[in-house]
Structures are given as C-alpha cells and as structure tokens.
Amino acid sequence: MAGKVSAKLPIEFTVAENIKHLLISNSVPIIFLGLSAMAIPLSGFSAGYLIQEMLTRLARNSFLVLSLLVPIMAGMGLNFGMVLGAMAGQIGLICVTDWAVVGIPGLVLASIISMPIAALLGFICGNVLNRAKGREMVTSYILGFFINGIYQFVVLYLFGVRGLLKIPFTDSYMRVPITSPQLVLSRGYGIRNAINLTGLRHALDNAIHFQMTLGGENPFMISIPVSTFLVIGFFCLFIVWFRRTKLGQDMRAIGQDMAVADSAGIAVERTRVIAIVISTMLAAFGQIIFLQNIGTMNTYNSHEQTGMFSIAALLIGGATVTKASIGNVFVGVILFHLMFVVSPMAGKELIGQAQLGEYFRVFVSYGIIAVALVLHAWKRYQDRERSRRDLRGEA
Amino acid sequence: MLNKFIENAGWPRIIIGLFLFSLFLAAPFVNVRVDKSLSDTLVRVGMNGVLVLAMVPMVQSGCGLNFGLPLGVISGLLGATTSIQIATATNEISALMSAPSAEAAEKLAAINPSGVTLFLANLLNSMPPASKAMTLFSFALIIAIPIAAVLGFFYAQILNRVKGEEMMIATYVGFSSVALMCMAWLLLPFNSPVMIWGYGGSGLRTTISADGFWRHVLSDFASIGSEQGSFYFPTGMFLFFFLMIAVVWAFFRTKTGTAITAVGSNPEFARASGIDVNKMRTISVMFSTILGAIGILVYEQSFGFIQLYMGPLYMAFPAVAAILLGGASVNKASMVNVLVGTFLFQGILTMTPSVINSLLQSDMSEVIRIIVSNGMILYALTRKAQVKR
Numbered sequence: 195m196a197g198k199v200s201a202k203l204p205i206e207f208t209v210a211e212n213i214k215h216l217l218i219s220n221s222v223p224i225i226f227l228g229l230s231a232m233a234i235p236l237s238g239f240s241a242g243y244l245i246q247e248m249l250t251r252l253a254r255n256s257f258l259v260l261s262l263l264v265p266i267m268a269g270m271g272l273n274f275g276m277v278l279g280a281m282a283g284q285i286g287l288i289c290v291t292d293w294a295v296v297g298i299p300g301l302v303l304a305s306i307i308s309m310p311i312a313a314l315l316g317f318i319c320g321n322v323l324n325r326a327k328g329r330e331m332v333t334s335y336i337l338g339f340f341i342n343g344i345y346q347f348v349v350l351y352l353f354g355v356r357g358l359l360k361i362p363f364t365d366s367y368m369r370v371p372i373t374s375p376q377l378v379l380s381r382g383y384g385i386r387n388a389i390n391l392t393g394l395r396h397a398l399d400n401a402i403h404f405q406m407t408l409g410g411e412n413p414f415m416i417s418i419p420v421s422t423f424l425v426i427g428f429f430c431l432f433i434v435w436f437r438r439t440k441l442g443q444d445m446r447a448i449g450q451d452m453a454v455a456d457s458a459g460i461a462v463e464r465t466r467v468i469a470i471v472i473s474t475m476l477a478a479f480g481q482i483i484f485l486q487n488i489g490t491m492n493t494y495n496s497h498e499q500t501g502m503f504s505i506a507a508l509l510i511g512g513a514t515v516t517k518a519s520i521g522n523v524f525v526g527v528i529l530f531h532l533m534f535v536v537s538p539m540a541g542k543e544l545i546g547q548a549q550l551g552e553y554f555r556v557f558v559s560y561g562i563i564a565v566a567l568v569l570h571a572w573k574r575y576q577d578r579e580r581s582r583r584d585l586r587g588e589a
Numbered sequence: 590m591l592n593k594f595i596e597n598a599g600w601p602r603i604i605i606g607l608f609l610f611s612l613f614l615a616a617p618f619v620n621v622r623v624d625k626s627l628s629d630t631l632v633r634v635g636m637n638g639v640l641v642l643a644m645v646p647m648v649q650s651g652c653g654l655n656f657g658l659p660l661g662v663i664s665g666l667l668g669a670t671t672s673i674q675i676a677t678a679t680n681e682i683s684a685l686m687s688a689p690s691a692e693a694a695e696k697l698a699a700i701n702p703s704g705v706t707l708f709l710a711n712l713l714n715s716m717p718p719a720s721k722a723m724t725l726f727s728f729a730l731i732i733a734i735p736i737a738a739v740l741g742f743f744y745a746q747i748l749n750r751v752k753g754e755e756m757m758i759a760t761y762v763g764f765s766s767v768a769l770m771c772m773a774w775l776l777l778p779f780n781s782p783v784m785i786w787g788y789g790g791s792g793l794r795t796t797i798s799a800d801g802f803w804r805h806v807l808s809d810f811a812s813i814g815s816e817q818g819s820f821y822f823p824t825g826m827f828l829f830f831f832l833m834i835a836v837v838w839a840f841f842r843t844k845t846g847t848a849i850t851a852v853g854s855n856p857e858f859a860r861a862s863g864i865d866v867n868k869m870r871t872i873s874v875m876f877s878t879i880l881g882a883i884g885i886l887v888y889e890q891s892f893g894f895i896q897l898y899m900g901p902l903y904m905a906f907p908a909v910a911a912i913l914l915g916g917a918s919v920n921k922a923s924m925v926n927v928l929v930g931t932f933l934f935q936g937i938l939t940m941t942p943s944v945i946n947s948l949l950q951s952d953m954s955e956v957i958r959i960i961v962s963n964g965m966i967l968y969a970l971t972r973k974a975q976v977k978r
Contacts, residue, residue: 322967322971325971326970326971328753329756329970331754331757332656332756332757332760332970333967333970333971335757335760336963336966336967336970337963337967339906339959339963340959340960340963340964340967342959342963343956343959343960343963343964344960346955346956346959347953347956347960350956351953351956549775549792550772550775550776553768553771553772553775554772556768556771557765557768557769557771557772559768560761560764560765560767560768561761561765561768561769563761563764563765564758564761564762564764564765567751567754567757567758567761568747568750568751568758571750571751571753571754571758572750572751575750
C-alpha cells in the first residue's frame with residue numbers, strides 16, 4: 195500500500211536521509227554489536243568458549259523468544275504475560291518430577307499437563323488485555339505479577355496439602371498429588387524453592403546431538419544439541435506457515451488497524467485472545483525446553499526472569515513493539531547473551547571489582563529494555579513525521 | 590442513597606474496606622491487640638504517605654502512574670547518605686578541636702578542614718541534639734530536592750518523547766537507574782565508618798542505620814504514647830504528611846496546576862488553548878520526582894534505616910497500588926484518593942500477617958500482598974473510562 199502511494203507522489207528523500215532512516219531502523223542491533231565488539235576483547239574469553247556458550251544459549255532460549263512473535267503480529271505489543279506460560283510449564287515439570295517420569299516421555303507428559311493450564315491462563319490474559327486496549331504491555335506486565343501471586347498460592351500452599359476436599363461417600367480426603375519428599379517442604383505441603391530435574395536434564399538436548407572439533411592451532415570441541423534445534427526449526431516453519439493462514443492474515447490485519455479489521459468483519463477480540471493463547475502455550479513449552487537445559491528449577495524465581503530476558507533479547511535483535519521477524523529472534527538471542535556472558539568479566543576488567551560486574555549485568559538487562567523501548571517510541575515518532583511528509587506531497 | 594454511596598466509593602474500596610474492618614473485628618479473637626494494630630497501621634500510613642502522594646502530579650498531567658518512582662527515591666537516598674557523611678565528618682572535627690592534646694591538633698591539621706566544614710562543625714555541635722537531628726534532616730532534604738529536580742527534568746525529557754507508552758518505559762527507567770546506582774554506591778567516595786563496609790572494605794553497606802542522626806526526627810515530634818507501649822501516634826510525621834498534602838493541593842489550584850490538570854484531561858484541547866504541553870508535563874514529572882525524594886526521607890526517618898542497592902527496585906508498586914486502591918484512575922487522582930488508599934493498603938499489609946497467620950497457622954501475608962496490590966493495579970488498567978453526566 196505505502197509503496198503504491200509513494201509511487202504516485204514521487205517525493206525524493208536525499209541519500210543522507212535514507213541512510214539516516216536505515217541507521218535509525220537498525221539502531222538497536224548496531225549499538226549492541228558495537229558494545230559487544232568492545233566488550234569481547236576486554237573479557238578475555240576464547241572464541242571456542244563463546245561459540246559453545248552461544249550455541250547452548252540459542253538452543254535454550256530461542257523457543258521462548260519465538261513465542262513472543264504471534265502477539266506482536268496481532269498488534270498487541272510485547273507479551274510480558276508470557277511468564278504465565280512459563281508458570282504453566284513449571285507446574286507441568288513439578289508434576290512430572292514428582293511422578294518420576296524421565297527422559298523424553300517426561301518432557302512430553304510435562305507439556306501435555308502444562309498445555310491446558312497455559313491455554314486457560316492465556317484465555318484469561320487475552321480477555322484482560324481486551325479490556326485494556328492501547329496499554330497491553332503494562333497490563334500484561336502487571337498481570338504477570340498478579341498471576342505470580344496465584345501461582346505462589348497454589349504451589350506454596352496447595353500442592354501436597356492433605357484433606358482439602360472430602361471425597362464423597364468415603365472417609366478419605368483428596369490430596370493434591372504431589373508427595374515426593376524431594377519436592378515437598380518438610381512442613382508437609384508446599385514445594386521446595388529449588389528442584390533438581392535430574393531425570394529430565396538435557397533430555398531433549400541429548401536426544402540427537404553432535405560433537406565436532408573446530409579450529410586449527412588450538413582446536414576446541416563443541417557440542418550441538420541438534421534435536422533442540424530441530425524443534426526450534428520446526429516451530430519457525432510453523433510461524434512462516436501460520437502467517438499465511440486465514441487466522442494469521444486476520445491477525446496481521448488487526449495489527450495494522452483494529453477499526454478497519456473490525457469493519458472488514460474480522461472478530462477482533464476473539465482473534466486477539468487466540469493470539470495470546472497461542473503465545474502462552476508456546477511459552478509454556480519454551481520454559482520446559484529452557485529448564486531441561488538448565489537442569490534445576492527455581493520454583494519461585496525461574497519464570498520471573500524469563501519474561502525480562504526474552505523480551506530484552508527480542509528487542510536487541512532489532513524487533514520493535516509492532517514488528518518482529520524470526521531473524522530478529524536469533525540475532526537478538528546471540529547479541530543479548532553475548533553481552534550477558536561477556537559483561538561481568540568486562541566490567542571487572544574495566545573497573546576492577548567483582549561485585550561491580552554483577553551489578554553491571556543487571557544494569558545492562560534493565561537498561562537494554564529501557565533503551566529499546568525509548569528508541570522504539572522515538573522511532574515511531576520519526577516514522578510518523580516521515581509519513582506525514584509523504585502525504586503532504588510537493589510544497 | 591446506598592446506591593449513590595456505592596457509586597461514589599466504588600466496589601473495590603468497599604470490598605477491601607469491609608475486609609480490613611473484618612480483620613480488625615477478628616483481631617481480638619486471635620489474641621492480636623486492636624490498639625497496637627491500629628497504631629502500627631497509622632505509623633505505616635505516615636511512612637508511606639508522601640511516596641503515594643508522589644503519584645499525584647504525574648497522574649494529573651496525563652503521564653500515567655509513576656512507575657519511575659525509584660528515580661526520586663535514589664535522590665532521597667543520596668541526600669540521606671550525604672547528610673550522614675556530613676554528620677560524621679563534622680563530629681570528628683569537633684571532637685579533635687575540643688581535645689587538648691597535640692596529637693589531636695596534628696590530626697586536625699592533616700584533615701585540613703575547609704572554612705565551610707569548620708562552620709558546619711561549630712554550628713552542629715553548638716546545637717541541642719533534637720535540633721541537630723532536625724538540621725541534619727533538613728540537610729538531607731536540601732541535598733535531595735535539587736538532585737531530584739535535575740533527574741526529574743531529564744526523566745521528563747524522555748517521557749515527553751514517548752507519549753502513550755510512559756508507564757512501561759517509566760518502569761524500566763526506574764529499574765535501570767536503580768541498577769546504575771548499585772554501581773555508584775560501590776564507587777562514590779563516602780568514607781563515614783558507619784556507612785561503609787567494615788574490615789576496610791570500600792563501598793556503602795546495604796542498610797545504614799540512621800540511629801544517632803535523624804531517626805524518628807519527624808515521628809517523635811509531639812508524639813503520643815511510646816513505641817514500646819500499646820499505642821503510639823507519630824504526630825510530627827502526620828503534620829509533615831498533611832503539610833505536603835496541603836502543598837500539592839494548593840499547587841493544583843494555582844495557574845500552573847490548573848494548566849497541568851488541563852493537559853492531563855485533554856492534551857489537544859490544552860494545546861489549542863495555548864498551554865505548552867511538554868512544559869507542563871516536565872513540571873509535573875519534576876514535582877513527582879521531588880515528592881518521591883521527600884517521601885523516602887520521611888519513610889527512612891521512621892523506619893530508622895537507609896536501604897541502598899536493590900532496595901528501591903520495587904518501591905513504586907506499593908505506592909501505585911495504594912493510590913489506585915484509594916480510587917484514583919490512570920489519569921485522575923485527588924488528595925482523598927491518597928489518604929484513603931494509603932490507609933486501606935497499609936491496613937491490609939499490617940493486619941494480614943498478624944490476623945490471617947494466627948487464623949490459618951501459616952504465613953500467607955506475602956501472597957496476599959502480591960495478589961491485592963497487583964490486582965488493584967490490574968483493575969485500574971482495565972477499567973473502562975466512566976463518563977460523568
């Protein structure tokens with residue numbers, strides 16, 4: 195559309211303006227590329243270590259970040275509510291660990307348990323966001339905290355509790371079926387803070403994996419979790435296919451203009467709910483992949499950081515609140531985690547205090563999101579000016 | 590009649606109010622003293638009141654809820670730490686000056702205090718303890734306010750460029766400034782032994798006691814009862830809180846204040862009537878940040894400790910929840926909202942740990958706090974704008 199309009203009204207942008215526009219469009223990845231380029235030599239990490247680290251982190255995080263794409267397509271911004279999905283995934287993992295189902299069957303079972311929970315949470319989230327059109331991001335962010343309260347209530351007070359409901363016509367009581375002493379706190383109910391996912395550790399990563407040696411003078415070995423990458427690749431194909439379906443097209447139409455989509459007969463609210471449900475379910479699966487790679491689960495904290503890190507990664511990849519591609523995901527995961535691995539050491543080398551490096555990393559994570567959000571809003575302002583000039587025509 | 594009351598007060602306030610009331614009713618049955626609980630609630634209202642008040646200017650100017658409150662808090666913390674630094678430095682100098690030995694004179698010469706320092710040392714140590722504490726607290730305020738004004742100005746420049754997405758960006762500006770200050774607390778050249786890590790370490794401690802400096806300087810002014818007793822009312826703190834409320838109330842009746850309200854209600858209309866929208870927003874953001882700085886100092890003098898590092902990270906959320914609980918919306922807030930909201934919110938926070946825990950034999954207060962405060966914010970964000978006829 196926009197292309198046709200400008201073809202009718204040939205407004206010349208100067209070369210400088212075009213370069214400026216290109217730089218502004220990709221300002222975020224460029225800035226972080228520059229920062230990493232400075233930080234890598236300072237940190238003193240070897241190339242082999244960094245490559246291995248990046249491969250591991252790509253496998254670990256990509257799926258979570260990919261789950262953010264669908265709501266962006268539907269014009270709902272960054273889904274800070276993806277932590278809801280992460281919580282659902284964790285509930286699945288808690289159950290599976292309790293029942294001692296290990297390996298791939300364990301992961302599948304965990305996914306099967308978490309999917310309905312994620313779908314329900316996504317349904318709630320979608321409906322709440324429909325009531326807060328125009329401020330979806332901050333609402334889904336607070337919703338994450340709110341559901342976190344409920345998650346804590348369920349996991350800390352209901353799991354493993356005895357005598358909650360009397361089973362009709364018998365003398366026995368229902369017990370929320372989490373009994374393993376490795377999971378339940380010594381007081382008899384509530385899940386421990388740290389859970390060791392021994393049976394599930396690397397279950398997906400090691401299903402098919404591949405080791406190779408790289409480098410000439412000082413060779414190093416890297417291992418590639420092929421199966422995880424296959425799952426991620428399959429999911430990328432799903433996204434590409436999904437964009438072409440009727441539903442995907444509807445979502446894009448809504449993302450462009452909600453009012454126009456509504457007059458075109460698209461069920462706007464319903465489609466928005468579906469977008470969030472899909473995103474939440476995928477986030478649940480993503481969290482399962484993430485935790486099987488880490489191998490231990492922090493019952494009350496793991497999910498909180500998930501949202502922040504995934505969103506930071508996507509934004510660094512050059513995505514904006516309204517536009518994100520699969521490419522943004524992978525660029526973003528690499529750049530963000532490069533920064534994440536390198537910054538504490540670089541900070542330490544630069545200023546000389548170990549604790550300082552830690553704070554520096556926290557600062558980078560928060561600062562990245564702040565900068566990206568500000569740059570995005572600023573860029574949108576610039577775009578608005580540009581399109582206004584486009585419309586104005588010749589003076 | 591009843592319908593009108595419900596409409597005016599709003600269901601959330603009625604439900605939470607009844608819940609709080611029933612907690613007070615249930616208290617005697619689980620051996621929780623009502624007078625002590627009420628006094629605890631009031632102390633916390635006074636502590637948090639100004640922080641909640643800091644929401645008002647930004648809400649009124651249409652900048653949304655001030656999730657960037659940590660910025661003001663940081664300014665307050667800088668004021669607090671600097672005032673303690675001044676106190677310890679001047680104490681040392683006066684001690685050396687009054688000591689007759691040659692050794693002391695040598696040490697004094699080594700420090701080589703400037704004229705200002707000597708003047709401060711003489712001034713502070715000629716005062717009775719109560720007015721010395723008050724003077725130190727004023728120093729903290731005098732240092733914090735300009736810092737808050739400057740930070741607020743730059744914060745406003747960011748917010749003016751991201752209209753419509755202030756809240757999300759404010760949250761992350763607040764978070765990243767807290768993280769940035771974490772590094773600063775390690776690096777800033779404070780050397781007062783009561784503030785830095787022991788064993789010759791460098792950097793400030795995570796919590797610093799204000800005892801002996803300005804702890805309870807406002808709270809104990811004309812206070813009723815004692816903290817150890819069953820009832821304690823921090824009169825001075827409340828006088829200060831009401832003074833701040835009066836200042837904000839009066840400000841929104843000046844020409845500038847009215848213009849700010851106009852910007853918040855309808856920016857296009859305000860612009861058409863010749864109001865400089867960005868300027869008004871800047872003033873409101875600076876005002877909010879300054880109130881945040883004052884608020885944290887009031888909080889700390891009552892609490893008795895200065896919390897640094899990640900302490901201020903989530904400070905905005907209880908304040909936001911409180912003002913919303915008081916009936917404010919995302920773009921309208923009044924003094925009544927501040928008072929009612931702070932009382933209800935702090936009442937719940939005080940009463941749930943004692944009463945609910947005695948009832949259920951388990952510590953659920955944290956979970957209840959999370960659900961109530963975030964539930965309140967969610968309610969406000971999803972509320973359909975109501976049109977008054």
